[in-house]
Amino acid sequence: MTFGIDVVSMLLGGLAAGMVLFIVxxxxxxxxxxxxxxxxxxxxxAMLGGYVIVLTMRNWGIGFIPALALGFxxxxxxxxxxxxxxxSRLYRAAELDQVLFTIGLxxxxxxxxxxxxxxxxxxxxxxxxxxxxxxxxxxxxxxxxIFLIVVGTAIVIGLWLGFERTRMGAQIRAAxxxxxxxxxLGINIDxxxxxxxxxxxxxxAIGGGLGAEFLxxxxxYPLIYLVYFLIVVSVGGLGRVTGVFFASIIIGVLDFALKxxxxxxxxxxxxxxxxxxxxxxxxxxxxxxxx
Amino acid sequence: xxxxxxxxxxxxxxxxxxxxxxxxxxxxxxxILALAFYFAFPNHLGxxxxxxxxxxxxxxxxxxxxxxxxxxxxxxxxxxxxAYTVGLLAHHGIWSEPITSLMIAACVAALIGLASGxxxxxxxxLTLLMLTLCTMAxxxxxxxxxxxxxxxxxxxxxxPIPPLFGLFEFNPLxxxxxxxxxxxxxxxxxxxxxxxxxxxxxxxxxxxxxxxLRMHAVGAPVNWRxxxxxxxxxxxxxxxxxxxxxxxxxxxxxTLGLDRAATVLIILVLGGYGRLxxxxxxxxIYLALSHFLAKVYPTAWQLGLGxxxxxxxxxxxxxxxxxxxxxxxxxxxxxxxx
Numbered sequence: 027m028t029f030g031i032d033v034v035s036m037l038l039g040g041l042a043a044g045m046v047l048f049i050v051x052x053x054x055x056x057x058x059x060x061x062x063x064x065x066x067x068x069x070x071x072a073m074l075g076g077y078v079i080v081l082t083m084r085n086w087g088i089g090f091i092p093a094l095a096l097g098f099x100x101x102x103x104x105x106x107x108x109x110x111x112x113x114s115r116l117y118r119a120a121e122l123d124q125v126l127f128t129i130g131l132x133x134x135x136x137x138x139x140x141x142x143x144x145x146x147x148x149x150x151x152x153x154x155x156x157x158x159x160x161x162x163x164x165x166x167x168x169x170x171x172i173f174l175i176v177v178g179t180a181i182v183i184g185l186w187l188g189f190e191r192t193r194m195g196a197q198i199r200a201a202x203x204x205x206x207x208x209x210x211l212g213i214n215i216d217x218x219x220x221x222x223x224x225x226x227x228x229x230x231a232i233g234g235g236l237g238a239e240f241l242x243x244x245x246x247y248p249l250i251y252l253v254y255f256l257i258v259v260s261v262g263g264l265g266r267v268t269g270v271f272f273a274s275i276i277i278g279v280l281d282f283a284l285k286x287x288x289x290x291x292x293x294x295x296x297x298x299x300x301x302x303x304x305x306x307x308x309x310x311x312x313x314x315x316x317x
Numbered sequence: 318x319x320x321x322x323x324x325x326x327x328x329x330x331x332x333x334x335x336x337x338x339x340x341x342x343x344x345x346x347x348x349i350l351a352l353a354f355y356f357a358f359p360n361h362l363g364x365x366x367x368x369x370x371x372x373x374x375x376x377x378x379x380x381x382x383x384x385x386x387x388x389x390x391x392x393x394x395x396x397x398x399x400a401y402t403v404g405l406l407a408h409h410g411i412w413s414e415p416i417t418s419l420m421i422a423a424c425v426a427a428l429i430g431l432a433s434g435x436x437x438x439x440x441x442x443l444t445l446l447m448l449t450l451c452t453m454a455x456x457x458x459x460x461x462x463x464x465x466x467x468x469x470x471x472x473x474x475x476x477p478i479p480p481l482f483g484l485f486e487f488n489p490l491x492x493x494x495x496x497x498x499x500x501x502x503x504x505x506x507x508x509x510x511x512x513x514x515x516x517x518x519x520x521x522x523x524x525x526x527x528x529x530l531r532m533h534a535v536g537a538p539v540n541w542r543x544x545x546x547x548x549x550x551x552x553x554x555x556x557x558x559x560x561x562x563x564x565x566x567x568x569x570x571x572t573l574g575l576d577r578a579a580t581v582l583i584i585l586v587l588g589g590y591g592r593l594x595x596x597x598x599x600x601x602i603y604l605a606l607s608h609f610l611a612k613v614y615p616t617a618w619q620l621g622l623g624x625x626x627x628x629x630x631x632x633x634x635x636x637x638x639x640x641x642x643x644x645x646x647x648x649x650x651x652x653x654x655x
Contacts, residue, residue: 058443062442064442064443064446112627112631115631116630116631119630119634120634121388121442121446122382122388122586123630123634124630125388125390125446125582126582126583126586126626126629126630127626127627127630127631129579129582129583129623129626130622130623130624130625130626130627130629130630131623131627132623133619133620133622133623133626134619134620134623134624134627135623136619136623137616137617137618137619137620137623138620140616140619141616141617141620249575252575253450253451253454253575256443256446256447256450257447257451259443260443260444260447264443293454293458294455294458294459294462297451297454297455297458298455300447300451301437301448301451301452301455304440304444304447304448304451305436305437305448308439308440308444309444
């Protein structure tokens with residue numbers, strides 16, 4: 027019985043973490059799939075978004091949900107400026123230049139935040155209705171984790187519908203599969219990319235805010251979790267919403283379970299697994315035939 | 318069947334190949350400066366040794382990244398492997414003679430490079446980037462876990478390093494011996510790398526970097542060339558790591574971290590990759606700046622570094638030496654296309 031409860035609570039915790047991972051990484055997967063742009067600064071947008079959300083809640087006293095919406099809008103706007111002014115110059119550049127550029131961007135984000143706000147960890151103040159425990163019949167579990175799972179599921183379903191059922195989703199899928207062909211059919215890739223980039227960065231901002239409670243939120247955030255975001259994207263496959271979702275859940279649950287039962291070598295196991303998986307399928311678990 | 322030698326020599330491609338071997342007039346300059354540094358700044362030789370190790374590390378990356386075009390984010394894996402090899406052998410009293418330890422470190426790093434290169438060099442792009450990153454993270458995590466042997470997060474302090482050739486003591490306060498020792502090893506490794514990149518092997522690496530399809534088409538064993546290059550590069554990085562451990566008499570997890578891998582990439586790009594001396598220029602500029610700025614204004618330093626990277630990626634893709642070339646060719650427009 028206790029083992030059953032352990033398993034359930036482990037699954038719930040892992041699911042909640044996986045949802046956050048998904049919300050942050052999904053934009054990265056789609057933009058990488060669209061443009062083949064190696065954007066190592068994606069976690070930076072998540073961090074900036076987290077700061078916007080946490081600080082507006084603390085200083086202006088606005089609610090959690092409005093703060094999340096504000097974070098989305100602000101970071102989406104900021105990222106459009108970045109995209110138009112800087113990223114767009116490097117679409118056809120060598121991969122190395124993109125890597126350097128985005129690492130430079132991460133450094134600038136980290137140091138700017140450290141200078142303006144300070145190096146310490148920022149605490150997310152959860153509203154009272156998200157604190158405490160919730161009785162699920164079998165187990166009592168943290169309300170916030172349940173909230174994350176519910177919100178994450180809603181976002182996944184929404185994104186999936188948008189991706190599979192709308193015209194823009196079809197355009198994105200077409201462009202991921204074959205950019206040249208999509209361009210010759212008259213799809214405006216630049217505009218499409220700008221919109222997905224903004225949307226993806228906005229999602230990352232929400233993820234940064236939602237995850238601040240258990241991932242922490244400090245200037246080093248983009249570097250600490252960079253490997254995780256990249257693992258999720260490369261395991262899930264580029265430009266695949268469902269792939270990224272399953273990858274996030276797998277990594278989230280695995281990480282949670284391993285931290286509990288194998289606190290020493292948990293991360294080691296995830297890295298080893300990722301290497302093996304990428305050797306077996308370089309395009310990721312759910313990716314198409316060419317990555 | 319084959320053309321006479323003088324006819325062959327008249328052809329520009331061969332001419333170019335032969336001409337590139339030639340020692341240029343300014344090439345002894347870095348070594349003269351390095352020796353001058355020894356006499357001019359006897360109080361900064363610790364910093365000097367660090368600089369030379371960094372140059373060697375950047376040089377090893379130049380071979381993989383600059384010549385063969387292997388974009389890796391995990392080169393510190395080999396630096397750390399070398400450092401930990403030296404550290405573990407010395408700490409547990411198995412073997413600590415400096416020169417042979419370095420050779421063992423090179424072999425261990427080369428083995429890791431060969432094993433990982435055999436499988437991960439079949440991939441490209443993001444997958445390759447991820448695999449190199451994960452390999453390094455794997456090693457770092459392993460070093461962290463094997464606390465019993467590696468000292469975990471704290472590393473192995475106070476390594477007992479016996480005198481060089483049984484004569485010259487490594488003095489931590491006056492690191493003269495360390496400086497000359499590192500300089501000597503760097504010089505030997507540089508000679509090796511220089512010979513290598515101007516050899517037909519090096520030319521084929523450049524070919525692979527520039528056009529893989531064509532190299533496949535002319536029948537070059539692309540994958541083996543890449544693996545060989547990666548292994549050699551790993552071995553040199555391992556030597557750099559071993560030197561670092563010997564000169565500082567300790568090893569820690571930082572030798573395996575993403576920080577170090579990113580730093581060496583930045584240094585190489587700052588100087589200019591695929592041109593041997595980029596590693597020298599980049600390391601001197603980076604370390605001199607960080608030595609003075611990073612201690613006083615660490616955050617501003619990071620901001621400036623980030624800005625520099627963004628500017629290099631946007632405007633100066635060949636680093637400082639590339640900028641120099643551009644400026645130089647403005648004043649010397651007569652040179653024909655090479």
